[in-house]
Amino acid sequence: MMHLTRHRLEVDDLLAEVQSPERGGTCVFLGTVRNDGDVTGIDYSAYEPMAVEEIERILAEAETRWPDARVILQHRLGVIPAGEASIAIAAAAPHREDAFSACRFVIEEVKKRVPIWKKEMHVDGSTTWVDPSGKPVAEGLRDR
Amino acid sequence: MGRVSVRFFARYAELAGCTWSHVNLDTPATVGDVIARIREVFPGTQAMPARPLAALNLRQVTLDAPVTEGDEVALLPPLSGG
Numbered sequence: 001m002m003h004l005t006r007h008r009l010e011v012d013d014l015l016a017e018v019q020s021p022e023r024g025g026t027c028v029f030l031g032t033v034r035n036d037g038d039v040t041g042i043d044y045s046a047y048e049p050m051a052v053e054e055i056e057r058i059l060a061e062a063e064t065r066w067p068d069a070r071v072i073l074q075h076r077l078g079v080i081p082a083g084e085a086s087i088a089i090a091a092a093a094p095h096r097e098d099a100f101s102a103c104r105f106v107i108e109e110v111k112k113r114v115p116i117w118k119k120e121m122h123v124d125g126s127t128t129w130v131d132p133s134g135k136p137v138a139e140g141l142r143d144r
Numbered sequence: 145m146g147r148v149s150v151r152f153f154a155r156y157a158e159l160a161g162c163t164w165s166h167v168n169l170d171t172p173a174t175v176g177d178v179i180a181r182i183r184e185v186f187p188g189t190q191a192m193p194a195r196p197l198a199a200l201n202l203r204q205v206t207l208d209a210p211v212t213e214g215d216e217v218a219l220l221p222p223l224s225g226g
Contacts, residue, residue, distance in 0.1 A: 045153065045154060047151065050199055050202040050203075053202050053203075110225055111225065112223070113223070116226075117155075118225070129154055131222045131224070
């Protein structure tokens with residue numbers, strides 16, 4: 001499965017990659033574009049070759065920590081309207097505890113390590129780069 | 145003198161005015177030296193933080209990482225995936 005896509009994310013496709021009769025617990029995480037204030041959507045961009053390598057490293061680390069688990073993720077790029085998913089992660093393991101843990105590990109590591117950026121799109125046509133540190137990204141641009 | 149590819153993303157690409165270029169600098173050099181050269185060649189990038197996130201050949205590195213001829217240095221704004 002491609003880790004980066006410009007198409008709508010399909011949870012069933014991820015489930016098909018991880019589920020099996022010996023894995024009794026499956027956990028799915030979806031990150032969805034919020035309609036904060038006047039945000040109509042988010043334009044996601046990436047340093048694609050590095051993002052793919054980093055995602056593969058994170059998934060390999062997850063499968064080292066939870067050897068009986070199987071984890072997959074897809075991140076969508078391009079303009080995503082509010083209400084649609086930007087990231088989907090599915091983790092399946094023999095028991096739910098490992099499925100939850102592996103899924104949580106992967107989303108937290110993605111946030112810290114994968115070179116992807118989002119630009120919020122507003123009703124009035126303006127755009128704002130999102131800085132998760134909470135600081136304004138440049139003088140004159142709105143604070144997050 | 146060595147030639148290093150440089151890549152800019154998101155807001156930093158807007159500051160640099162391009163997404164890809166290269167700089168020449170004396171080697172041996174570090175990622176920090178490349179960034180100092182970038183600030184000279186692309187004045188808009190002086191608005192970047194003093195110590196921006198950087199990647200060398202697709203891996204995040206610290207600014208003291210050594211670079212050699214042909215390497216690719218990428219400047220990464222604060223990550224906001226997910």
